[in-house]
Amino acid sequence: MIQIKMNGHAFEREIGFILALFYEDPKTAYVAEWRNDDDGALRIELTVEHTDTSARACGVLYIDGRRDEYAYERPYPAQDGKSRNKTAKQAISYTLLTLLERLTGIEQGWGILTGIRPTKLLHKLLSTGASQADAHRLLRDDYMVRPYKLELLQQIVDKQLEVVPDLYQIDRELSVYIGIPFCPTKCAYCTFPAYAIKSHTASVNPFLEGLHYEIRELGKWLTRNDLRITSIYFGGGTPTSITAEDLDALFVTLHESFPHMDKVREMTVEAGRPDTITPEKLEVMKKWKVDRISINPQSFTQETLVAIGRHHTVEETIEKYRLAMQMGLTNINMDLIIGLPNEGVAEWEHSLAEVARLMPTSLTVHTLSFKRASEMTRNRDRYRVASRDEIRQMMQMATEWTKAKGYTPYYLYRQKNILGNLENVGYSLAGQESIYNIMIMEEVQTILGLGCGAVSKLIAPESDRLTRFPNPKDPKTYNDTYKQLVDAKIKALDDVYFGTAMSI
Ligand code: SF4
Known part of the structure; x- marks a missing residue:
């Protein structure tokens, strides 16, 4: 139990965030007076005082007869209430982080930075x-x-x-994300809109009908406004869960509907689950000049794949990777996850050694995150995961391994509840970086999201105001509402780009 006394502020949210960097699921009581029913409790008193020009935070920590104190003063960048409040929050976070680093010996590389980007x-x-x-x-x-x-x-x-040398001017173009919400089975850690295709067969055709409609209607809007597309990304789910014919039909509609398709800088298809890949689907992607695909092992330990509900084998990953390479789809990303159940340094070393035999053009190293909606989080007791130290060691191994093999990091993001407060990093061999990953991570242009679970992020040129427009996550709602959805999205686009909805 952690007892916190707050004087001069009510920054519970910020305090909770910092505590979670050091303690898994901390039990925290915000008290006016110390409670004496728990002798071993960690007690921290955090005070904020405002001067005319600065916020001063002071923290005193007590545990097992030990006392530590830290004070930190931060000047206000401006005198308005918002700036003063933000400065006070940062001062408290800074103070608490310092006290806990001194207590635990754990250094937080990201400091008090909370953002995911x-x-x-x-x-x-x-x-x-x-x-x-x-x-x-x-x-x-x-x-x-x-x-x-x-x-x-x-x-x-x-x-x-x-x-992307024109990264700071790329808001004149936009990128497109197409969400196909089906997978062969649902992985235990997954919170994406992903529905087991076999038990949702009745939803597939109506969903594709809606998606074709959405592509055609948004294509008209893009054509009307003569906008260029930087990158197109098929995600989900696993887009290659649908048949080769259905995939082919989507490319036909895309090419018929979107303007300047010859100027698209990159097209990616997530073929993440090896058990969805067939020669016919690879042929379709080759025919439509898909630049990049993903084939995701996550781990090269078979027991782990079983434990996380991925119903494919390690051999199948290797086999499908080789097949794609033979068929000319040679720009292949692989995802690996650090900290999967029952995995430690030995399993991680094994996965890296297997990747070394394949040398995909890019490698994304995720650290397991316990997202609220996943099966793994709901049944967390059932899964044994590595310690914080071991997770850090594995991350360090990834850093050294990628460097030794000629990969360089090109995008990064953090998540809440990520093991060890680490990050997910995309590495690539020279010249094989994914433009879409850079666009989505840096939020420098509109991402038009089509299909299930796709979230459009609308940004007008020369503006840093971002408007989110989410599509429904489940196929049923999408199928029932796609026409209204498309109308509302076009209205939102007109609002963002032209300040007012245009009549069509
Ligand atoms: S393959 Fe990807 S999208 Fe599909 S269930 Fe697994 S993690 Fe989720």
Whole structure:
């Protein structure tokens, strides 16, 4: 039990976030007076005082007869109430993080940074005129981001600007995400809109009908406004869960409906589950000039695949990878997850060794995250996962392994409840980076989401205001509402791009 006394503020949310960096599922009581029913409790008193120019936070920590104290003062960047409040929150977070790092010996590389897109923050600072040194100083001083994370961020930002030199002007184009919500089975850690295709066969055709309609109608809007498309990404679910004929028909509609298809810089199809890949589907993707596909092992340990509900074998991953390569789809990403149930350093080493035999053009290293809606989180007791130290060790192995094999990091994101408060990192061999992954992560242009579970993020050129427009996650609601949905989305697009809905 952790007891917290707050004086001069009510920043429970910020305190909860910092505590969760150090303790799994911490039990916290916010008290006016210390409770004496738990002798071993960690007790922390956190006080904020406002001066005319700054917020001053002070923390005192007590545990097992030990006392530690830390004070931190931060000047207000501006005098309005919002700036003063934000500064006070940061001062409390900074103070609490420092006390807990001293208590536990655990260093938090990301400091108090809560956002899932740290690279976006660095891009924003750099694109608005900050020098690299000033941007780094701000991240270090204001957020306690440690030098090794800053180095990683800068390396990724540099790589992204090399891959997309017009990154800061790319808001004149947009990218398209197409969500196909079916998979052979549902993986235990999954919270994506993914429905086992065999038990949802009746939904597939109506869903595809809606998707064709959505592509055609949004294609008219794109054509009317003469917009160029940077990248197209088929995700889900696993898009290759549908038949080769259905996949082919989607490409036909796409090419008939979208303008400037010859100028699209990249087209990706997630073929994540090897058990969905057939020569016919590979042939279709080759015919339509798909640039990248994903074939995702997640792990090369068979027992793990069984434990997480992926009904394919390790051999099938390797076999389908080789088949795709033979058929000319050679730009292949592989996803691996650190911290899957019952996996430790030995299993991770084995997975890396297997990847080394294949050398895919890109590799995305995820750290397991316990998302609220997943089967794994609901039954967390059933799954044994590695310790925080072991997770960090595996991440370090990934960093060293990718470097030794010639991969460089090119995108990164963090998630809530991610084991060890680490991050997911996309690595790539030179010139094989995914443009779509950069677009979605840095939020520099509109992403038009079509299909189930797709979330459109609408950004007008030269604006940093982002409007979200989510499609329904389940096929039934999508199938029942796609016509109204398309009308509402076009209205939202007109609002964002032209300030007012246009009549069609
Ligand atoms: S293959 Fe991907 S989308 Fe499908 S259930 Fe597994 S994690 Fe979810």
